[in-house]
Amino acid sequence: MVFNRPTKPLLAxxxxxxxxxRQAAHPAIDCDVVFRYGGFVGSVIDCHRSLPxxxxxxxxxxxxxxxxxxxxxxxxxxxxxxxxxSKGRFTRSWHAPSGGVWGCMVHANTLLDxxxxxxxxxxxxxxxxxxxESGGSDATLRWVNDVxxxxxxxxxxxxxxxxxxxxxxxxHLVGFGINVNNLEFPPxxxxxxxxxxxxxxxxxxxxxxxxxxxxxxxWNFGLLYYEESRELKGDGYSGKDGKHLLLENWLxxxxxxxxxxxxxxxxxTNPEFEATVIGLQDDGGLRxxxxxxxxxxEHSGEIRYL
Numbered sequence: 001m002v003f004n005r006p007t008k009p010l011l012a013x014x015x016x017x018x019x020x021x022r023q024a025a026h027p028a029i030d031c032d033v034v035f036r037y038g039g040f041v042g043s044v045i046d047c048h049r050s051l052p053x054x055x056x057x058x059x060x061x062x063x064x065x066x067x068x069x070x071x072x073x074x075x076x077x078x079x080x081x082x083x084x085x086s087k088g089r090f091t092r093s094w095h096a097p098s099g100g101v102w103g104c105m106v107h108a109n110t111l112l113d114x115x116x117x118x119x120x121x122x123x124x125x126x127x128x129x130x131x132x133e134s135g136g137s138d139a140t141l142r143w144v145n146d147v148x149x150x151x152x153x154x155x156x157x158x159x160x161x162x163x164x165x166x167x168x169x170x171x172h173l174v175g176f177g178i179n180v181n182n183l184e185f186p187p188x189x190x191x192x193x194x195x196x197x198x199x200x201x202x203x204x205x206x207x208x209x210x211x212x213x214x215x216x217x218x219w220n221f222g223l224l225y226y227e228e229s230r231e232l233k234g235d236g237y238s239g240k241d242g243k244h245l246l247l248e249n250w251l252x253x254x255x256x257x258x259x260x261x262x263x264x265x266x267x268x269t270n271p272e273f274e275a276t277v278i279g280l281q282d283d284g285g286l287r288x289x290x291x292x293x294x295x296x297x298e299h300s301g302e303i304r305y306l
Contacts, residue, residue: 038222
């Protein structure tokens with residue numbers, strides 16, 4: 001087994017390179033400030049050979065630290081080489097053998113309500129960027145944050161809220177599952193799941209990929225705070241035509257717009273309706289148009305392309 005063991009010094013080196021990339025791509029914004037905002041990502045990197053579930057491990061950690069009158073480190077990353085009871089939305093099983101990136105980030109949430117809506121988008125953008133930079137240039141985002149090659153899913157994310165039992169501090173538990181080098185899938189996932197190594201025809205260094213993903217997370221979560229700060233000062237967002245820069249970046253990575261889709265809060269077992277995606281709201285909400293011309297906006301749920 002090849003263990004996934006990113007370290008803080010390694011992350012610091014990748015962040016230096018990431019800063020140069022972002023400065024070249026966004027010369028009009030202060031990229032140093034964005035990374036300072038996102039500097040909490042990877043404050044602690046807690047690696048395990050195996051866990052039942054990373055998000056439950058995070059909850060237990062928060063309970064234990066608070067019960068000892070301690071302070072939970074914002075941006076703590078929990079990683080496991082394998083997970084035995086990993087779950088996605090609606091307790092769907094997530095196949096998590098050796099070779100993937102399985103884990104959770106603990107985000108001590110201090111964002112305003114309207115900025116919280118962008119958290120699911122941020123983690124999807126970070127992963128899609130890391131996948132593309134690792135050679136998967138055909139990867140795309142499906143709303144909200146599924147990373148796909150064609151119709152096959154390579155990564156998925158689950159963001160859950162959690163309140164500390166002693167202090168009442170609000171956390172986002174950002175769960176992630178990324179198929180990197182794992183090549184075998186259970187029968188129910190054949191035809192709908194893939195891995196980066198299957199798509200590229202070569203195995204990747206798992207620690208290198210994870211570190212790159214964490215650097216992308218630092219930028220994209222930093223961007224949430226940076227854009228919120230600009231808005232509060234009355235400067236407006238940094239993207240074109242005053243659009244939130246994270247939303248602009250998400251749109252550049254996604255092929256969701258224009259798709260005919262099946263929508264549902266649990267679309268696999270309880271699909272609700274069919275519609276065409278006509279855009280995203282400024283807050284990330286999905287704009288849908290029905291066959292009769294009426295429109296609807298959804299802020300939560302999931303879609304499948306038809």
